[in-house]
Amino acid sequence: MTTYAIRQLTAHDLRLMDALLAMFGEAFDDLDTYVGKRPTPAYQRRLLGNDHFIALAAVTGDEVVGGLVAYELPKFEQERSEIYIYDLAVAGAHRRQGIATALIQALQAEAQRRGAWVIYVQADTGPEDAAAIALYSRLGIREDVLHFDIAVPTG
Numbered sequence: 001m002t003t004y005a006i007r008q009l010t011a012h013d014l015r016l017m018d019a020l021l022a023m024f025g026e027a028f029d030d031l032d033t034y035v036g037k038r039p040t041p042a043y044q045r046r047l048l049g050n051d052h053f054i055a056l057a058a059v060t061g062d063e064v065v066g067g068l069v070a071y072e073l074p075k076f077e078q079e080r081s082e083i084y085i086y087d088l089a090v091a092g093a094h095r096r097q098g099i100a101t102a103l104i105q106a107l108q109a110e111a112q113r114r115g116a117w118v119i120y121v122q123a124d125t126g127p128e129d130a131a132a133i134a135l136y137s138r139l140g141i142r143e144d145v146l147h148f149d150i151a152v153p154t155g
Contacts, residue, residue: 004060004099006106011049013057014041019064020057027089054083056106058090058099066090066099070107072114083111085121095131104139122147 009016018038025034039047047053051072058066068088074081085107090099104119111119122145123133136142 004058004065004094004102006102007057007059008106008110009048009055009057011045013048013055014044016057016059016064017044017048017055019062020055020067020069023064023067023091024087024089027091028087054107054110056103056110058094058103060094064091065094066103068103068107070119072111072116081114081116083107083114083116083119085119088121101139 007013007016009020021034021038022031025031028034048055052074054068054070054072056068056070057064066089068085070083070085072081072083085104088100088103090097107119119140121136121140123136
């Protein structure tokens, strides 16, 4: 079992952010999305310095072995916020070691510190997300919802 530490990335952690992007690309078998058009350092610094963006990395030595990115969404109907987990992955060689659970627990602590009232995540229903669904089912309450992508006009 690998020993790892969970780190919340800041605007000074560009090297770790690049490693996090590469790990996501490999874990999701989608390198083009995650490393094909990598954001500029200035963009990454702004993103990591944004109060509503949360990036957590599970690190062993200099290697990022897992990660989670989430967004804090301020609500309009009450003075509270929700945390949306956008991406969560663990490198293949490091799965089944509790890293994903540790990342979510670190996010729970951060959500509590921020005064958020809930964390939510979506998962695909295909067999490729079975492990994620099992994890989320252990940690939360399942809601069956529909998700729609609405295109943004170009030009």
